[in-house]
């Protein structure tokens with residue numbers, strides 16, 4: 706028999722960073738946690754690690770079926786798996802762009818489609834989709850990362866409304882910079898090589914992006930928000946988490962003239978218009 710407040714929780718991308726911090730905290734709080742990775746290591750963890758590649762339908766379906774077979778229910782899903790792709794739009798191939806969207810956006814779509822039927826049948830469930838500050842503002846040289854998170858934002862707003870009549874809730878988390886291996890795991894567009902017209906601007910912006918990430922909040926701060934949402938009776942559309950200055954920048958976007966806001970973002974990344 707499970708204690709009344711113990712929930713069965715699936716976290717995608719739990720081998721590292723935010724997902725790992727969430728898995729550790731939720732396990733410590735006596736929830737039953739399943740984490741996923743494309744290559745689950747043999748290293749023992751307090752929680753169960755399953756193999757899942759969010760870009761493959763069969764892999765997603767297999768992992769979800771495994772959780773249901775073992776636990777009989779699935780209360781919460783944290784759609785967290787993702788990576789960052791950097792490079793100018795011109796230097797990014799369509800294949801690189803598609804892969805970014807296939808993981809960060811369609812990966813969450815695949816997981817949602819796999820878990821919604823059982824959640825509908827049980828008449829409850831909570832989907833926590835990990836977006837980003839990049840889902841609130843278009844970041845230069847991370848256009849396809851931003852596009853993947855903007856897509857996730859629209860998708861989750863729609864999802865919430867469709868599933869609410871079945872007792873299912875969905876919400877978004879927008880972290881600012883978080884100190885995780887996302888920096889080392891970042892892929893760079895292969896054509897961002899010496900000779901690219903964007904090379905100097907790109908390199909300068911990338912140095913800022915990387916510095917900010919490594920000065921970001923600890924992933925445990927995001928995990929504490931996730932824990933609060935797991936225990937929340939009725940979640941809001943979105944939550945921001947991170948340094949105050951970054952949370953304030955998203956909050957100020959609707960209130961500032963759009964060109965002024967854009968200028969602030971450009972100057973932050975060392976960009977200026979040709980005069």
Ligand SMILES: NC(=O)c1ccc[n+]([C@@H]2O[C@H](COP(=O)([O-])OP(=O)(O)OC[C@H]3O[C@@H](n4cnc5c(N)ncnc54)[C@H](OP(=O)(O)O)[C@@H]3O)[C@@H](O)[C@H]2O)c1
Nearest residue numbers: 718720721722723742743758759786787837882883885887
């Ligand atoms: N760090 C930040 O500053 C920040 C800010 C805002 C939002 N976020 C978002 O937070 C999430 C987690 O990022 P993180 O910072 O914790 O990065 P991370 O440390 O690099 O972890 C990424 C996780 O995603 C998994 N993953 C990547 N591609 C996958 C795929 N195709 N299928 C399944 N799993 C995959 C990785 O697992 P395996 O490699 O083991 O498969 C890993 O566990 C991402 O969605 C990211 O966009 C991060």
